Amino acid sequence: MSAVAQQGNGNSPLLRVEHLTMRFGGLVAIDDVSFAAPPAQITAIIGPNGAGKTTVFNCLTGFYKPSVGRLTLNAPHGTFLLEQLDGFRIGQKARVARTFQNIRLFAGMSTLENLIVAQHNKLMRASGYSVGGLFGIGGYRHAERDAIEIARHWLERTGLTAKADWTAGSLPYGDQRRLEIARAMCTEPVLLCLDEPAAGLNARESAELNELLLAIRSEKQIGILLIEHDMSVVMGISDHIVVLDYGRKIADGTPQQIRSDTNVIRAYLGEAEDEPLPPVVAADLSHNA
Amino acid sequence: MTVAVREMPAPVSIATVNAERLKQALAAAVITFLLTSLIVGIQTVSSTGQLDFTTRYKEVFIASGAVFFGSILVSLMREGRPMPALIGGGAVTLIVGAILLLQDSSDAVRALVPFQAPIVNWGALIIPAALFVRAAQLILEARAKAHGRQAASVRVGATTQKAVPWIGIVLIVIAVLLPWLPLGERTEQKKIIDIVTLVLTYIMLGWGLNIVVGLAGLLDLGYVAFYAVGAYCYGMLSTYYGWSFWVCLPLAGAAAATFGVLLGFPVLRLRGDYLAIVTLGFGEMIRIILINWKVVTGGPGGINQIPRASFFGLPIERTVPEGTVSFHQFFGLEYNPNHRVIFLYYLIFICALAVNFVTMRIRRLPLGRAWEALREDETACRALGINPTNTKLTAFAMGAMFAGFAGSFFAARNQFISPESFVFLESAVILAIVVLGGLGSQIGIVLSATVLIGMPELFRELKDYRMLAFGIGMVLIMIWRPGGLMAHREPTIRLHGKGKQPAAAKSAVTAKEAVAAK
Numbered sequence: 001m002s003a004v005a006q007q008g009n010g011n012s013p014l015l016r017v018e019h020l021t022m023r024f025g026g027l028v029a030i031d032d033v034s035f036a037a038p039p040a041q042i043t044a045i046i047g048p049n050g051a052g053k054t055t056v057f058n059c060l061t062g063f064y065k066p067s068v069g070r071l072t073l074n075a076p077h078g079t080f081l082l083e084q085l086d087g088f089r090i091g092q093k094a095r096v097a098r099t100f101q102n103i104r105l106f107a108g109m110s111t112l113e114n115l116i117v118a119q120h121n122k123l124m125r126a127s128g129y130s131v132g133g134l135f136g137i138g139g140y141r142h143a144e145r146d147a148i149e150i151a152r153h154w155l156e157r158t159g160l161t162a163k164a165d166w167t168a169g170s171l172p173y174g175d176q177r178r179l180e181i182a183r184a185m186c187t188e189p190v191l192l193c194l195d196e197p198a199a200g201l202n203a204r205e206s207a208e209l210n211e212l213l214l215a216i217r218s219e220k221q222i223g224i225l226l227i228e229h230d231m232s233v234v235m236g237i238s239d240h241i242v243v244l245d246y247g248r249k250i251a252d253g254t255p256q257q258i259r260s261d262t263n264v265i266r267a268y269l270g271e272a273e274d275e276p277l278p279p280v281v282a283a284d285l286s287h288n289a
Numbered sequence: 290m291t292v293a294v295r296e297m298p299a300p301v302s303i304a305t306v307n308a309e310r311l312k313q314a315l316a317a318a319v320i321t322f323l324l325t326s327l328i329v330g331i332q333t334v335s336s337t338g339q340l341d342f343t344t345r346y347k348e349v350f351i352a353s354g355a356v357f358f359g360s361i362l363v364s365l366m367r368e369g370r371p372m373p374a375l376i377g378g379g380a381v382t383l384i385v386g387a388i389l390l391l392q393d394s395s396d397a398v399r400a401l402v403p404f405q406a407p408i409v410n411w412g413a414l415i416i417p418a419a420l421f422v423r424a425a426q427l428i429l430e431a432r433a434k435a436h437g438r439q440a441a442s443v444r445v446g447a448t449t450q451k452a453v454p455w456i457g458i459v460l461i462v463i464a465v466l467l468p469w470l471p472l473g474e475r476t477e478q479k480k481i482i483d484i485v486t487l488v489l490t491y492i493m494l495g496w497g498l499n500i501v502v503g504l505a506g507l508l509d510l511g512y513v514a515f516y517a518v519g520a521y522c523y524g525m526l527s528t529y530y531g532w533s534f535w536v537c538l539p540l541a542g543a544a545a546a547t548f549g550v551l552l553g554f555p556v557l558r559l560r561g562d563y564l565a566i567v568t569l570g571f572g573e574m575i576r577i578i579l580i581n582w583k584v585v586t587g588g589p590g591g592i593n594q595i596p597r598a599s600f601f602g603l604p605i606e607r608t609v610p611e612g613t614v615s616f617h618q619f620f621g622l623e624y625n626p627n628h629r630v631i632f633l634y635y636l637i638f639i640c641a642l643a644v645n646f647v648t649m650r651i652r653r654l655p656l657g658r659a660w661e662a663l664r665e666d667e668t669a670c671r672a673l674g675i676n677p678t679n680t681k682l683t684a685f686a687m688g689a690m691f692a693g694f695a696g697s698f699f700a701a702r703n704q705f706i707s708p709e710s711f712v713f714l715e716s717a718v719i720l721a722i723v724v725l726g727g728l729g730s731q732i733g734i735v736l737s738a739t740v741l742i743g744m745p746e747l748f749r750e751l752k753d754y755r756m757l758a759f760g761i762g763m764v765l766i767m768i769w770r771p772g773g774l775m776a777h778r779e780p781t782i783r784l785h786g787k788g789k790q791p792a793a794a795k796s797a798v799t800a801k802e803a804v805a806a807k
Contacts, residue, residue: 091671106662106669184673
């Protein structure tokens, strides 16, 4: 896996983040972070709480305008500077899709409708911006049937076919997580950004999630950017890991490299104790032992 | 049901519960007494030029007593003993109802009836009757539960849902046939058709606002502004330039839609309460412009003698100028003033049907789905590449356009418009229609417009109590159906088809159970 990652780094990356800095007033949430995400690989961004992972996502998907930095997307259908695109155009033109840490489904609409809404731009063109669709002219019917087929495909992949007509808000938690991924995939993205997709899933469900993500990567050949705390997911499927702490990048490499990185261990587990313990404490400890 | 569960672990003795209940009922009765003693208990009368007052002790005591006993019955019902409420509510309903029906006017009987006006008494009768119905419903539900059946209310809800398309068709058929039904004399017929025309105008306005509030989820408190734009558009173009109704109708719609976009563009980045306040301000702005821009709008006096709508060029008048043929001459009919009323009725009916058709169609198009998605979660919409500004603007423009059509119809029907007709209360009533109908539900709006507009018109005899009844009705609907009359939302598209749904859901559940069992 590591060999592939290295090779990917050598070629032109799908996403290149250069000197990304995000300030909120006096607070520096991200401080000069640079990394690259190769195409058709899974890049994980990890770090302790408050490290700025979600802020990176929000910059990438246009919810924040970065204070400094360049975000280049080198997609097959063109090159985009994401920091210059308006929020919704990143999804529309650059085809970067994302999911959210706290699930954001269209809770009152059905599962299938969620997936059809995701194909909005395509269907909007097919319906002649509603004018043709209103009078039943143009190829809208055909386009809608295609959209349903795409939706059906992703419903099957995520095991939600039986619940296609359920209200999305009434689905169990794990189903909602998978539906959000299915919805993102229905936009036919070139880069999929997943914000803690395994949060709240049990061991079996996160194993299924791993399989799904690996399948998406290999079949659709799209890049996946992953924020995750669940190390079984991160270490199991990532080709490449970026570690953030207090808004800075502290490490970048393959899972094996990250596992043994002293900076990462220090960030997660704290500083190793160098000074000798005070005599009383030492005596107490030895007594107990 | 829940009641039984609540009753079991009750270590508190019956005596304390009863004392508590009595205390609550007494408190409620005292509050009622305080509220009614001055408002109801004392009535000012002018006798020989002087202002004097009479007292109405009986009403106050009946009100306090009714609240006292009613409170006890309701609290018993809440604790799972609906029987006293059933008997009490039923008895009061029966006795008062019987007295009202028999119209006995002896003193002893009159003392039992709370109010002087019979119609108010009938209105007051709703409260014990509602108590009776609710108690009966609880008893039936408990019984159904005991037999392991679905609660009656759930079954009724499901049946109503299935019946919705049929209700729609039946309503349309009735509406088409209405002018030909034997509704009594000519004046009586005119009155009923007039009321239904008014209701239809509000249904159309409700359907228009439903796009903005119900589908796109943008709270618009200034909707009446677009109604005003449509009305003044027709009023001014027809009186100043003599343009015909049929030319002005699309223009009025376009003008209102333009205003919708103009308002929408700067304010659509606002959400929720902030948007509501700005739209409220916009509504008032339009009204104040109409009052003050005298040269153009005629100021507070409004515009008089707006030409009537013609039947495709044939004026529906008794006498017409030389050289033109009137409607009744053309068709060889005798002149009947009801022709015009019926024509206007069909006109608004067709307009409303067209609005409904367009809305139903758009709900199934990507645009309509995007509106609903925007209502559910704007952030997610942006992440999916949906342009929120354009989507909201189309909702605003579409809703405004429908209001513009309704407005120009209003001007053509009344022949007189003034800023008085476009006050905030109108916006509030239209919003109430949409919310009570159940946000997003087309048929719900028909029902709530009938209740909110038709009923007060039919019960004009109630005079001032009309608004009181209106308020009580709204409170009751909000208590029993907090989501509106028709709160259920049917998906715009299905994968499995309607009939197969339960089976699919069931298999999903069993699959889940199987997994859980492992």
